[in-house]
Amino acid sequence: MVADWRSDEFYGQRREELASRVGPRRFAHSLGVAETAAKLARRYGADERAARVAGLLHDWDKGYDDPGILARADELGMELTDELAAMPRVLHGLTAAVALGRQFPELPPEVLTAVERHTLGEVDMGDLDMILYIADALEPGRKGKKVEKLRARVDELELRELFLEVYAYWVQLIMERRHPVYSRTTEIWNSYMPEQEVYHAEANPDPIPYGRP
Numbered sequence: 001m002v003a004d005w006r007s008d009e010f011y012g013q014r015r016e017e018l019a020s021r022v023g024p025r026r027f028a029h030s031l032g033v034a035e036t037a038a039k040l041a042r043r044y045g046a047d048e049r050a051a052r053v054a055g056l057l058h059d060w061d062k063g064y065d066d067p068g069i070l071a072r073a074d075e076l077g078m079e080l081t082d083e084l085a086a087m088p089r090v091l092h093g094l095t096a097a098v099a100l101g102r103q104f105p106e107l108p109p110e111v112l113t114a115v116e117r118h119t120l121g122e123v124d125m126g127d128l129d130m131i132l133y134i135a136d137a138l139e140p141g142r143k144g145k146k147v148e149k150l151r152a153r154v155d156e157l158e159l160r161e162l163f164l165e166v167y168a169y170w171v172q173l174i175m176e177r178r179h180p181v182y183s184r185t186t187e188i189w190n191s192y193m194p195e196q197e198v199y200h201a202e203a204n205p206d207p208i209p210y211g212r213p
């Protein structure tokens with residue numbers, strides 16, 4: 001009998017399983033993400049337990065190597081686009097969401113969706129989706145000046161603004177590392193941008209009269 005997903009027992013059991021699914025560094029990262037997500041949930045008025053559980057589980061499938069994660073997606077009956085099949089590093093959240101949903105059907109859809117979206121993001125992300133995305137980037141194990149700057153902005157920014165700061169930082173990092181960028185990244189980014197005011201050129205107040213000799 002599986003314990004209620006909100007219980008400490010459920011958390012403890014998944015935590016133990018996770019320790020055997022990923023290496024010690026990834027395990028420590030997952031615990032850091034869980035705690036950071038819970039803090040962000042408190043700060044932004046979201047469900048703390050859901051955030052902590054999503055943080056713990058987000059890298060559930062990160063232990064697979066590239067051929068392994070492709071086989072995992074296949075076993076789960078997932079149909080991948082050619083593009084995603086060529087980017088195995090981004091698949092672990094997608095497979096984990098499907099696998100966890102089947103193994104623990106009592107997990108709420110918001111938790112599974114947040115796990116699914118934690119790497120690539122998506123248009124129209126919910127609060128928990130954004131919280132997990134941010135926590136993954138800002139947990140205490142992530143080092144660097146930019147990460148520290150972003151962490152310092154948690155108190156100051158609304159959730160959506162903080163998410164956009166972190167998303168922009170990640171996309172920039174991917175480009176700096178000369179990695180391919182997922183083709184929907186621009187669509188996702190643009191979906192959060194306000195409608196641009198259409199620029200109307202002013203009529204030139206001093207036009208050169210057309211046809212002057």
Ligand SMILES: Nc1ncnc2c1ncn2[C@@H]1O[C@H](COP(=O)(O)OP(=O)(O)O)[C@@H](O)[C@H]1O
Binds near residue numbers: 185
């Ligand atoms: N929009 C994107 N396009 C291509 N690759 C991406 C994109 N977003 C994240 N990635 C890559 O996916 C991999 C896994 O990301 P993620 O799970 O967020 O990071 P981590 O493994 O460091 O926790 C990383 O190599 C990251 O650079």
